[in-house]
Amino acid sequence: MASENIIVIGGGPAGLEAARGVADLGYKAILVEKRDRLGGTPDEAQYAALTPDMRSAKEAMDEMRDAVTDNSGVELMLNTTVTGSEGELGNFVVKAEQGGKQIDIEAGAVILATGFQHFDPGRETQKYGYYEHDDVITLVDAEKMFTAGNFVRPSNGEKPKSVAFIQCVGSRDRQIGNEYCSKVCCGISSKQAIEVRHHCPDAKIYIFYIDMRMYGYWENEIYWPAQEKHKVNYIKGMATEILKQGDHLIVKGEDTTLRRPMEVPMDMVILAVGMEPSVGTKEMAEVFGVNKNKYGFIETIGGALNTVSTNVEGVFAAGACTGPADLEDSVSAAGSAVMKSIGAIRKAAVPA
Amino acid sequence: MLHLPVLKADERKHSMDTDKGEKVDLTDAIFQLEKEGEWIVQRVPEPYIELDTKYGRKKKIPIEHTWHHKSCGQCGHIPGYSASIFWLNREFGLDYHDPTNQTSCTAWNYYASATSNPEAQAAVAIRNFASAYEVGYFPLIHCGTSFGHYKEVRHALVHQPELRRKVKAIMEKLGKPFVIPEEIVHYSEWVLAMKDRIAERQQLDMSMITATVHPACHYHKLIEDDAIYDSEIYGAQRTAIISGTLKALGINVADYSTWFDCCGFGFRHILVSRDFSRSFSVQRKIGVMIEEANPDVTVTHDTGCVTTLDQSQFAGKAHDKKVGLPVMSDSQMAALAMGAHPYKVLQLHWHNTDNKAFLEKLGIDHEKKWSEFQHEIQKIKDGKNEYMSWEDAK
Numbered sequence: 001m002a003s004e005n006i007i008v009i010g011g012g013p014a015g016l017e018a019a020r021g022v023a024d025l026g027y028k029a030i031l032v033e034k035r036d037r038l039g040g041t042p043d044e045a046q047y048a049a050l051t052p053d054m055r056s057a058k059e060a061m062d063e064m065r066d067a068v069t070d071n072s073g074v075e076l077m078l079n080t081t082v083t084g085s086e087g088e089l090g091n092f093v094v095k096a097e098q099g100g101k102q103i104d105i106e107a108g109a110v111i112l113a114t115g116f117q118h119f120d121p122g123r124e125t126q127k128y129g130y131y132e133h134d135d136v137i138t139l140v141d142a143e144k145m146f147t148a149g150n151f152v153r154p155s156n157g158e159k160p161k162s163v164a165f166i167q168c169v170g171s172r173d174r175q176i177g178n179e180y181c182s183k184v185c186c187g188i189s190s191k192q193a194i195e196v197r198h199h200c201p202d203a204k205i206y207i208f209y210i211d212m213r214m215y216g217y218w219e220n221e222i223y224w225p226a227q228e229k230h231k232v233n234y235i236k237g238m239a240t241e242i243l244k245q246g247d248h249l250i251v252k253g254e255d256t257t258l259r260r261p262m263e264v265p266m267d268m269v270i271l272a273v274g275m276e277p278s279v280g281t282k283e284m285a286e287v288f289g290v291n292k293n294k295y296g297f298i299e300t301i302g303g304a305l306n307t308v309s310t311n312v313e314g315v316f317a318a319g320a321c322t323g324p325a326d327l328e329d330s331v332s333a334a335g336s337a338v339m340k341s342i343g344a345i346r347k348a349a350v351p352a
Numbered sequence: 353m354l355h356l357p358v359l360k361a362d363e364r365k366h367s368m369d370t371d372k373g374e375k376v377d378l379t380d381a382i383f384q385l386e387k388e389g390e391w392i393v394q395r396v397p398e399p400y401i402e403l404d405t406k407y408g409r410k411k412k413i414p415i416e417h418t419w420h421h422k423s424c425g426q427c428g429h430i431p432g433y434s435a436s437i438f439w440l441n442r443e444f445g446l447d448y449h450d451p452t453n454q455t456s457c458t459a460w461n462y463y464a465s466a467t468s469n470p471e472a473q474a475a476v477a478i479r480n481f482a483s484a485y486e487v488g489y490f491p492l493i494h495c496g497t498s499f500g501h502y503k504e505v506r507h508a509l510v511h512q513p514e515l516r517r518k519v520k521a522i523m524e525k526l527g528k529p530f531v532i533p534e535e536i537v538h539y540s541e542w543v544l545a546m547k548d549r550i551a552e553r554q555q556l557d558m559s560m561i562t563a564t565v566h567p568a569c570h571y572h573k574l575i576e577d578d579a580i581y582d583s584e585i586y587g588a589q590r591t592a593i594i595s596g597t598l599k600a601l602g603i604n605v606a607d608y609s610t611w612f613d614c615c616g617f618g619f620r621h622i623l624v625s626r627d628f629s630r631s632f633s634v635q636r637k638i639g640v641m642i643e644e645a646n647p648d649v650t651v652t653h654d655t656g657c658v659t660t661l662d663q664s665q666f667a668g669k670a671h672d673k674k675v676g677l678p679v680m681s682d683s684q685m686a687a688l689a690m691g692a693h694p695y696k697v698l699q700l701h702w703h704n705t706d707n708k709a710f711l712e713k714l715g716i717d718h719e720k721k722w723s724e725f726q727h728e729i730q731k732i733k734d735g736k737n738e739y740m741s742w743e744d745a746k
Binding site: 046120122123125127128129130131132133134136137141144145147148150152154155157241243244245246250252 | 356357358359360361362364366407576586587588589590607608609610611612644
């Protein structure tokens with residue numbers, strides 16, 4: 001007997017939206033999450049505010065969590081790790097481990113929503129010293145500080161007088177194999193620069209960039225306000241090294257507008273780390289036999305017209321497990337995956 | 353106590369073990385080309401020690417049976433540099449070969465944009481590798497430039513069949529095999545691999561010494577994924593070379609803000625704009641080290657770096673700059689720690705900057721040592737000795 005259940009793997013924004021969508025359309029979603037709580041990376045990394053509208057990330061994730069919790073159309077399976085899969089469209093048997101027990105989950109289709117992980121700046125080809133200098137942090141660290149309501153220098157607890165963001169850390173870097181743009185970092189850095197301004201009204205704030213990629217409305221919603229209202233300085237040029245000199249960091253690099261080397265003392269540096277496929281994404285690609293692209297993200301096969309189908313019939317992917325994506329992309333793709341997966345189950349159920 | 357949701361740098365956990373390293377690892381390609389009959393891969397002889405590279409690949413460092421590819425500048429300017437490497441090998445009783453038929457790698461010309469072409473560069477490299485292979489020893493490269501250059505040559509040979517074809521024809525003409533070593537190894541990697549054994553036999557307490565370190569650009573900036581990194585040294589954010597060795601000797605390694613900068617040599621600069629080299633070396637390196645770290649010595653691992661840092665200081669002195677910082681190689685420091693003679697082996701008299709205060713701080717009677725050296729020189733002058741032997745250098 002074919003199953004009409006849809007298993008959604010990953011409880012981040014894409015997975016939450018997919019599970020809600022499946023239930024809204026009258027089907028049963030089985031939402032599997034390996035952590036003990038829902039919310040994915042925005043929850044785990046303690047994001048403070050969303051880009052571009054500055055809405056509280058916790059409030060947004062609560063809204064998404066509420067939509068699946070106590071929803072009769074969604075069966076939640078937390079602390080559950082998928083370990084294998086058998087079968088095909090209409091008759092998948094997904095093997096999982098839950099509390100040391102092996103369980104089988106029957107489903108007609110699969111939606112992978114296993115997301116991304118932040119780039120580890122220790123692998124950066126530039127010399128940013130994240131593992132050497134307390135005051136070199138990442139966008140993720142900064143989010144945690146904003147969430148805690150205390151943005152200070154980790155080295156001494158004082159408010160920074162100067163803060164620099166460095167863009168494209170782990171993105172657009174051929175040498176480490178990450179040739180792609182991570183898409184959201186320019187917007188998030190600009191958003192965070194505004195947040196830094198709120199915490200440190202007198203600080204000098206810089207963003208060092210290759211080029212700012214503020215697509216769509218982010219241009220007028222974040223980029224120009226950051227400069228005009230919040231006095232953030234955008235400097236076109238790559239920082240190449242960060243070292244310490246006394247109590248300060250020294251940011252070295254090239255100002256490509258002035259066409260000369262630069263050395264700027266800073267109190268804090270925030271590395272705009274990009275996106276890479278999460279461990280879960282790589283593992284699930286193996287489990288379901290789904291193709292990955294050369295960067296390790298799940299490869300979708302439909303080009304621009306179908307961003308969720310994979311090479312395995314009945315297995316769909318949504319959100320940042322398919323490549324760099326913002327929240328809007330992830331939620332939109334989840335809706336598309338829901339539609340495609342239900343469509344596939346219905347077609348499979350009709351006798352030929 | 354400050355409680356923040358952000359970890360301090362030394363609490364952050366960086367895993368060097370990443371599958372991204374595969375993208376820059378040529379190992380499989382090198383062996384695949386051997387299977388296809390393109391060349392012979394010379395295996396790293398046992399025993400070897402494995403050290404981590406930037407992206408976590410384990411690099412095999414041979415301990416003995418090494419073929420010592422010397423440096424033109426070392427032999428000409430600072431002979432105690434390579435003598436110290438040989439002295440260390442002999443102290444440990446290791447089998448090595450000091451060839452007399454090695455060709456200059458010609459990379460200096462290449463990097464100074466002066467001459468040569470890829471075929472000539474690659475053919476010279478392979479000729480040297482073949483010479484090592486023919487006598488059954490594994491290349492150990494003394495020169496940072498040759499080391500960096502050979503890594504680039506290897507990269508080009510792996511990726512360019514046409515270049516391989518041309519080099520193969522040249523090797524056939526020379527009657528030599530087309531050989532590529534499994535690893536391209538710099539001598540300072542060998543010193544680092546030997547650091548614990550060196551420390552075990554250390555005779556001089558060096559704990560009162562503060563040193564700054566200058567890593568050679570051609571060591572860690574060319575094909576950077578093949579340089580040695582260690583999660584215990586700079587959190588694996590900078591190469592562990594030299595610094596790891598000095599720490600094993602109990603030396604305090606001090607930081608300074610121009611650590612990544614060139615020594616001033618710059619290849620083209622030292623040839624056509626030497627004043628720039630001198631100024632850069634004095635003002636951007638030596639001056640900054642003294643100002644920020646006040647070290648007793650600065651230690652590096654390449655010919656160009658030792659000579660430039662050492663032999664530029666006279667220019668600073670002439671302009672009343674604060675200079676006078678002794679410059680040595682890691683091999684010299686290691687040999688000194690194990691009791692090598694500062695003049696007979698390290699040959700510090702060839703160094704330009706006064707190092708007597710440094711020796712005194714280590715408790716070395718440099719006047720006595722100088723007199724012992726002079727005694728050996730006198731024997732040569734008197735015709736009693738043709739040259740100073742390893743036995744005389746004890």
